[in-house]
Amino acid sequence: MRLEAKGIGFKYEKGPWLFRDVNFHVEAGEVVGITGASGRGKTTFCRILAGFERALEGEILLDGQKILPKGMHPVQLVLQHPEQAVNPRWKMRKVLEESGTFDENIQRLLGIEKEWLSRWPGELSGGELQRFCVARAISASPKFLIADEMTTMLDAITQAQIWQAVLETAKERNMGIIVVSHERKLMERLCDRIVEL
Amino acid sequence: MKMNLLSNRRQKTLWMMVIGTIVLLAIIFSKVWVDTDKILTNLNTRNVAPTWDYLFGTDWLGRDMFTRTMMGLSLSIRVGLIGAIGSTVIALTLGMVAATMGKTVDRVISWLIDLFLSVPHLVALILISFTVGGGFKGVVIGLIATHWPSLARVIRAEVMQVRSAEYVQMSRRLGKSNGWIAVHHIFPHLVPQVIIGFMLLFPHAILHEAAITFLGLGLSPHEPAIGIILSESMKYLSSGLWWLAFFPGLALLIVVRLFDKIGESLKVLIDPTKAHL
Numbered sequence: 001m002r003l004e005a006k007g008i009g010f011k012y013e014k015g016p017w018l019f020r021d022v023n024f025h026v027e028a029g030e031v032v033g034i035t036g037a038s039g040r041g042k043t044t045f046c047r048i049l050a051g052f053e054r055a056l057e058g059e060i061l062l063d064g065q066k067i068l069p070k071g072m073h074p075v076q077l078v079l080q081h082p083e084q085a086v087n088p089r090w091k092m093r094k095v096l097e098e099s100g101t102f103d104e105n106i107q108r109l110l111g112i113e114k115e116w117l118s119r120w121p122g123e124l125s126g127g128e129l130q131r132f133c134v135a136r137a138i139s140a141s142p143k144f145l146i147a148d149e150m151t152t153m154l155d156a157i158t159q160a161q162i163w164q165a166v167l168e169t170a171k172e173r174n175m176g177i178i179v180v181s182h183e184r185k186l187m188e189r190l191c192d193r194i195v196e197l
Numbered sequence: 198m199k200m201n202l203l204s205n206r207r208q209k210t211l212w213m214m215v216i217g218t219i220v221l222l223a224i225i226f227s228k229v230w231v232d233t234d235k236i237l238t239n240l241n242t243r244n245v246a247p248t249w250d251y252l253f254g255t256d257w258l259g260r261d262m263f264t265r266t267m268m269g270l271s272l273s274i275r276v277g278l279i280g281a282i283g284s285t286v287i288a289l290t291l292g293m294v295a296a297t298m299g300k301t302v303d304r305v306i307s308w309l310i311d312l313f314l315s316v317p318h319l320v321a322l323i324l325i326s327f328t329v330g331g332g333f334k335g336v337v338i339g340l341i342a343t344h345w346p347s348l349a350r351v352i353r354a355e356v357m358q359v360r361s362a363e364y365v366q367m368s369r370r371l372g373k374s375n376g377w378i379a380v381h382h383i384f385p386h387l388v389p390q391v392i393i394g395f396m397l398l399f400p401h402a403i404l405h406e407a408a409i410t411f412l413g414l415g416l417s418p419h420e421p422a423i424g425i426i427l428s429e430s431m432k433y434l435s436s437g438l439w440w441l442a443f444f445p446g447l448a449l450l451i452v453v454r455l456f457d458k459i460g461e462s463l464k465v466l467i468d469p470t471k472a473h474l
Binding site: 051073077079087098099100 | 362363364366367368370371372373382385386
């Protein structure tokens with residue numbers, strides 16, 4: 001399985017081109033890092049890969065095929081701010097069930113405690129919420145996972161725990177991972193190769 | 198110990214709501230427990246000041262003011278209820294349509310909202326109820342047609358905000374359909390807005406109904422509405438029959454305040470960020 005971006009270009013409304021002719025690919029089971037200065041469009045590029053945004057030029061191919069806009073997307077994105085990625089009027093159990101499967105194994109790996117499931121999002125900390133977002137994305141069994149500054153606001157121990165769980169599941173399922181981060185050390189530790197945008 | 202105190206505050210709110218609701222239901226169904234014979238003309242007991250037999254006194258025809266007030270309030274609440282439900286339905290429909298059906302529709306509906314908001318409620322209400330023939334029907338249609346804009350605007354904004362939220366985009370990538378998202382993501386956010394909007398429309402509608410009836414443009418004089426009781430009583434105020442206007446007016450105020458209070462309590466009870474209070 002191979003996720004490929006061919007000649008991607010994007011701009012917002014009438015602004016200048018954010019980036020043009022970007023080529024990028026990830027193989028199944030590979031961990032690739034994307035770096036670049038702030039405002040270079042890393043997040044936008046990730047959003048295009050995950051189908052949140054449509055590229056103005058170029059195309060995203062999965063094994064040479066276009067990804068259908070409907071149905072479960074094979075590329076799942078975990079964002080920087082978990083509190084915006086969770087409906088504040090849903091209890092956490094419902095948040096997890098949105099992915100269609102309720103995978104207790106992944107929850108245990110990520111250190112999600114049973115009692116958190118019956119809480120409101122407002123009653124959990126950022127790190128606890130992010131674990132839920134990661135669990136939701138992985139339970140959807142995506143072919144690729146994009147971690148856009150996924151652990152930036154977390155402390156070192158939580159960071160390590162989440163990454164360990166993600167890498168373990170990735171290896172098990174032969175899932176490709178794209179890491180976006182400013183932390184050079186973290187990237188070097190995780191990634192098979194690092195690409196500059 | 199601390200947890201106990203906090204849960205009590207939530208209980209207090211709940212109790213307040215229950216009591217308020219019971220009082221309002223008792224007024225709406227006052228025909229069942231109030232002696233309606235007392236509303237008949239009885240010239241032996243004219244102009245009696247409030248006593249235990251006649252709680253709110255009697256008027257210049259010997260009719261019991263308590264009974265009249267209760268029946269008037271019951272009518273007013275019913276008018277307000279129909280008016281508020283109608284307005285809420287219009288507001289919900291237009292608000293959702295404006296937020297989801299594209300820019301042109303949105304512009305037209307926003308223009309309509311601005312148009313209705315730029316005319317004072319009371320003036321529009323009088324004009325509309327007069328045009329469709331006055332009476333009960335006229336007042337109700339007038340109330341429905343004039344009270345929806347502010348709630349419609351709130352709903353439109355809420356739908357737009359939730360629609361573009363990250364968790365909705367996420368939901369779409371998880372393969373959820375538009376219908377599923379509307380039911381599970383957007384609707385739960387509208388419920389509190391709609392309920393609270395509805396509860397706050399209610400006192401508004403009742404007051405406006407009473408106001409145009411008081412001015413003689415609303416319900417017909419043979420219906421025992423609060424507005425009619427008040428406008429008739431005005432003539433007798435100078436002759437010292439203070440209870441004719443005082444008690445019905447006070448009762449109207451209390452009812453309006455009760456609705457407000459229930460609406461606010463609901464708001465606190467529904468809001469998850471206040472779930473621990």
